[in-house]
Amino acid sequence: MPEDGVLRSLDRSDLLNRLKEIVGAGNFTTEPAAIRLNGSDIWSAGSGSLLAVVSPVTLDQLASVVAAVARSGLALAPRGAGMSYTGGYVPVTEDTVSLDMSRMDRIIEIRPDDMVVTVEAGCTWASLHQALAPLGLRTPFWGPMSGLVSTIGGGLSQLNAMLGGGHYGTSSESVVALTIVLADGRILRTGARGADGNSPFYRHYGPDIAGLFCGDSGIFGIKAEITLRLIRAPAHEAYASFSFKTGAALLLAMAEISRAGIASEMCAFDPGLTRVRMARASLASDVKTLGAVVAQQKSFMRGLIEAGKVVRGGRSFVADDDYPLHVICEGRSGASVAADLAEARRISAAGGGTEIENTIAKVIRAVPFPPLNSVLGPAAERWAPVHGLTPLSQAPAVFEALEALFAELAATFDEHGITLGYLFTGVSTNALIIEPVFYWPEQRFPIHEKAIEPAHLAKLPTLPANPSATELVEAARQRVIDIFARFGCAHYQIARTYPYMESRDQPTRDLLASVKHMVDPTGMFNPRALGLDVTNPAKR
């Protein structure tokens, strides 16, 4: 447990020695390579500097690390796998300490009787899914596409879309309880926790305290342990894909499929993203994918038939200018899944969609957590998505406004080799995510090299620095965010990129500032993320 006592100012070397002592030499580093890696996310390097990377392996170590850094007056930047791109964990002050949560990755307890599982925050979505599958269990939301490496703690700190999201909403909607380390090293536990106080089974007992820490971009405390709800893994699944002639027609159909509540996952691309996917196709990844498609089916013969269809469907079944939509339905009975899929077909046909090979929908389920090779474009270009959650009724209008912006920027983008695509996703029965994605020639960061499989990385060229293209992308990204703000959109991954505090009413801002004052009075956790600045009263 952390030591008690009055805050005192340790000098830098005292602090480093203390941190090393707490976690052990093997879980502490000041190596320049580690500092560089943790100092940038997929979008940008921080404006500050990192002093050290500390990787606790137990709750006690974590609490002691947090308390020691608090005494020093420095900032602490929690980091899961680093797979975000909105400046959440990058340093913005000198001598920030990077808190690497990836070694607190245990699955603490699976309790099928109570239908809950407790993990450490650094556990990946893929490891949890793999541990639950043999028991016939699953979490309702079960991961983002980055879940091979991205952590459950990171996913709750900034919220997630994707696997299971159509039926069960975002990652935080599957939370039962959290164990949080506050800035002074005290430990806060949420939820109804049973007679021993350590067997969480239900989220709601009074005000929803867990909710305060979900989507907080890590500014209210460090998630140490997380209890999630379990469901029995759905016994049946089915897939269909459709092609639409316009983005507006696609979004109208997606909105109606959302209202009907029939898709466990649904995602769509524009022609730009389809072109990127085609360019990325490689034989090696296709062979691996086909193996996974075979393995996913209940019998080997059925697997071969499905894999054969994938091969015949190839990657050329989407017309160049079309918008393909991929829908996955799941449920307890084959009949209900078939009925859901039939309804998706009816809605798509009524909206002008044509059914196409369901290859991609099938592959999403066969390889739910693919390698992270898409952190760079097919020719090693930099990649940066920016997104907004829109009300179902507004999605076509938001898309039209974005298209007008991109038409205005088209000539400049062409000149600088900047290309664009869109990813569209459904979340629960009441929001669509519109996610423009930029690709541009620019040198990569160490984090890209860490994320990509070595064999894939070896095939990619190394691009030179290209600050003028990056500046244009930065400006365009901000204009996209301004359009989302005009429509009152919400965002995941708020961090230091999307407008949060400034979009809240004064009572909400006051409430958040008071909470922050209680849990982190000096503002040590990810300073200024969410737009909350404890040193600037105007920003409270």
Ligand SMILES: Cc1cc2nc3c(=O)[nH]c(=O)nc-3n(C[C@H](O)[C@H](O)[C@H](O)COP(=O)(O)OP(=O)(O)OC[C@H]3O[C@@H](n4cnc5c(N)ncnc54)[C@H](O)[C@@H]3O)c2cc1C
């Ligand atoms: C190829 C690719 C595909 C992706 N696909 C999806 C997708 O399908 N859906 C989706 O929603 N996102 C997706 N993402 C975005 C991103 O991977 C996710 O948002 C993911 O949740 C990030 O998790 P992480 O562990 O890497 O968190 P990090 O990036 O390390 O951290 C994210 C934020 O959480 C904070 N944080 C991390 N751990 C803790 C903790 N224990 N306590 C307190 N704060 C903490 C950090 O300070 C930071 O602000 C994708 C990214 C990539 C690169």
